Structures are given as structure tokens and as C-alpha cells.
Amino acid sequence: MKSASCTHFAPRYMSPGRNPMRARIPSLYLVIIGGLLVACSSKPNDDKIAQEIQGKASADPIAQGSELYVNSDKGRVTLTGKVKTQAAREQLESIAKHEPGVVNVDDQTSVELTSTATSESTQLASSSGSAAPAPEIAPPPPPPPPKPLVVPAGTTLTIRTNHALGSKTSQTGGVFTGSLMTAITVDGEVVIPAGSEITGIVKEAKKAGRFKGGAVLRLALQSVTINGHPYNVQAEEVAQTSTGKGKRTAGVIAGGTGVGAAIGGLAGGGKGAAIGALTGAAAGTIGAATTGKRDIDLPAEAALSFKLTHSLTLRRA
Numbered sequence: 186m187k188s189a190s191c192t193h194f195a196p197r198y199m200s201p202g203r204n205p206m207r208a209r210i211p212s213l214y215l216v217i218i219g220g221l222l223v224a225c226s227s228k229p230n231d232d233k234i235a236q237e238i239q240g241k242a243s244a245d246p247i248a249q250g251s252e253l254y255v256n257s258d259k260g261r262v263t264l265t266g267k268v269k270t271q272a273a274r275e276q277l278e279s280i281a282k283h284e285p286g287v288v289n290v291d292d293q294t295s296v297e298l299t300s301t302a303t304s305e306s307t308q309l310a311s312s313s314g315s316a317a318p319a320p321e322i323a324p325p326p327p328p329p330p331p332k333p334l335v336v337p338a339g340t341t342l343t344i345r346t347n348h349a350l351g352s353k354t355s356q357t358g359g360v361f362t363g364s365l366m367t368a369i370t371v372d373g374e375v376v377i378p379a380g381s382e383i384t385g386i387v388k389e390a391k392k393a394g395r396f397k398g399g400a401v402l403r404l405a406l407q408s409v410t411i412n413g414h415p416y417n418v419q420a421e422e423v424a425q426t427s428t429g430k431g432k433r434t435a436g437v438i439a440g441g442t443g444v445g446a447a448i449g450g451l452a453g454g455g456k457g458a459a460i461g462a463l464t465g466a467a468a469g470t471i472g473a474a475t476t477g478k479r480d481i482d483l484p485a486e487a488a489l490s491f492k493l494t495h496s497l498t499l500r501r502a
Contacts, residue, residue: 259289349485351390353482383406
């Protein structure tokens with residue numbers, strides 16, 4: 186603290202009979218001494234100012250808890266240190282400015298943001314809606330689904346029947362089963378394994394008449410089961426008829442689907458008799474006359490070939 190010293194002057198009195206001008210000099214001295222006393226008494230007490238500001242800051246509910254340092258030089262107050270909030274900083278400056286004897290305030294304090302204060306300010310900004318929400322990171326797009334497997338139309342499925350069929354022994358609408366003899370591949374990949382279960386239906390079974398009237402056996406493919414999942418199949422029907430005179434014809438029931446495959450080896454053929462594809466034939470029947478009994482019999486494990494009329498779409502395992 187800087188303070189100014191005051192010099193006191195003692196008056197000197199003149200004896201009677203001296204020069205009247207000299208008698209006025211003591212009065213002038215009294216005026217000067219009085220002015221100096223007034224100046225000394227009105228000078229700010231810097232120590233008192235600093236103590237008062239510190240005391241009021243410690244007792245103030247807003248400013249208390251601040252790390253405050255007060256320096257006063259002739260009433261010019263400098264505030265340094267750290268405060269917890271901006272409100273505390275403003276309160277300290279107000280206390281200093283209203284302190285008697287203060288002529289100027291230089292506030293050099295800094296606001297120390299604690300984690301709590303930061304959290305409160307963040308919550309306040311969020312509740313008031315002043316802060317924009319953080320953009321959400323979009324999840325990566327799912328991988329594209331695998332391409333389906335497509336067995337094209339025109340593919341021939343050769344099957345082996347599980348039981349015997351015949352124009353006399355089978356019933357129209359009856360179901361027959363079998364298994365795929367040869368695996369079907371697409372672009373080098375096996376899509377229908379050999380041994381896959383096949384289901385078909387007897388579209389027509391008519392035995393031969395006693396004296397006239399031929400026999401008919403007409404079969405259609407319904408479904409193929411791959412890895413436990415059945416798929417509906419659309420393929421050409423195969424058929425064989427016999428004339429009333431005992432002749433037989435292996436052929437195709439076109440039904441608007443074109444030429445199909447024939448039932449072969451039926452005239453006395455053994456198990457596993459092969460089925461040959463019919464070529465160069467029109468819709469109707471194909472001549473393959475044989476002689477023998479008039480009814481048509483297809484033994485168990487006979488081979489049948491069905492040509493797909495529509496493509497077959499399969500899902501990947």
C-alpha cells in the first residue's frame with residue numbers, strides 16, 4: 186500500500202508593534218495547514234478497501250468460494266484470481282465498484298469451468314433447444330440378397346419311379362413318387378442333387394376293353410423337393426396308349442406344350458427301362474407298335490423323362 190505523508194507546520198506569532206504585513210502571515214499558514222489536513226484525511230485507505238472487498242466477497246452467496254485477490258492503489262482496485270461462474274465474476278466486480286473510496290475497478294479474474302458446470306450448461310442448452318442435436322450415424326446398408334438359382338425351361342428331369350404303375354392297376358388322380366436319377370446343374374453348380382424326391386400324379390389310367398377299346402396311361406410331374414423344400418414343377422406330360430387290337434403307341438400328350446418325352450420299355454421291359462426323348466414328332470402319339478397284351482404296365486424303378494415347360498426358380502441354401 187502506498188500512502189502519502191503529511192507535514193504539520195507550527196504557527197509563529199509576531200509581537201505587537203511589528204510590521205502589520207508580517208502579522209498576516211500566520212493566518213496564511215493556518216489556511217495552508219488546514220488544506221493539508223483535509224487532503225490527508227480524504228485520501229483512500231487502500232488496505233481498508235482491500236479488506237472490505239475481500240470480506241464482502243466471502244459473505245456473498247454468489248461470489249463466495251472464489252479464489253480472489255484484491256489490490257488497491259489510491260482507490261484503483263485490481264481483482265485477480267479464479268471464480269467458478271460468470272455470475273460470480275460479475276458480482277465481485279459490482280462489490281468492488283460500490284466500495285467507498287474506490288475510483289476504478291480492473292477485473293482480471295477468470296472463470297474456471299468445472300465438469301459440473303459444463304454438464305449443467307450442456308443440460309441447459311439441451312433443454313432450451315438452443316444446441317442442435319448431434320447427427321445420427323446411419324447404419325451400413327444390408328448386403329444385397331443372393332441371386333436366385335433358375336433352372337431354364339427345356340431342362341429334362343429324368344426320374345426313377347418308386348412303385349409300379351399301370352393302366353389297369355393305377356387310378357386316375359392317384360399320386361406316384363420317385364427320385365431324380367441325374368443331378369441338374371446351372372453354370373457348373375449343382376442346383377438339384379441326384380436322389381431329390383419327385384412327386385407326380387396319374388392324369389389318366391384306363392384299362393383296355395374286353396373286346397375293343399384301347400388302354401391309356403398318362404402321367405404328369407408335380408413337384409421336386411430340394412434340401413427339404415418342395416418346388417412346384419410345370420413340365421410336359423408323358424403317356425402311352427394301346428389300340429383295341431393290341432397295338433401300343435408311346436407318345437406325348439401335348440396339351441399345347443409341344444413335344445415331350447415318351448414312356449419306354451413298357452412292352453415287357455424290365456426294371457430301369459430307359460425313356461427316350463421323342464424328336465421330330467407332332468402333338469398326338471408316336472408310332473412304336475408292338476404286339477402283346479393290351480393293358481399298359483410300368484414296372485417299379487422305371488425311368489421317366491419330363492421336360493420343363495417353365496423355368497424353375499430355386500432359393501439358395
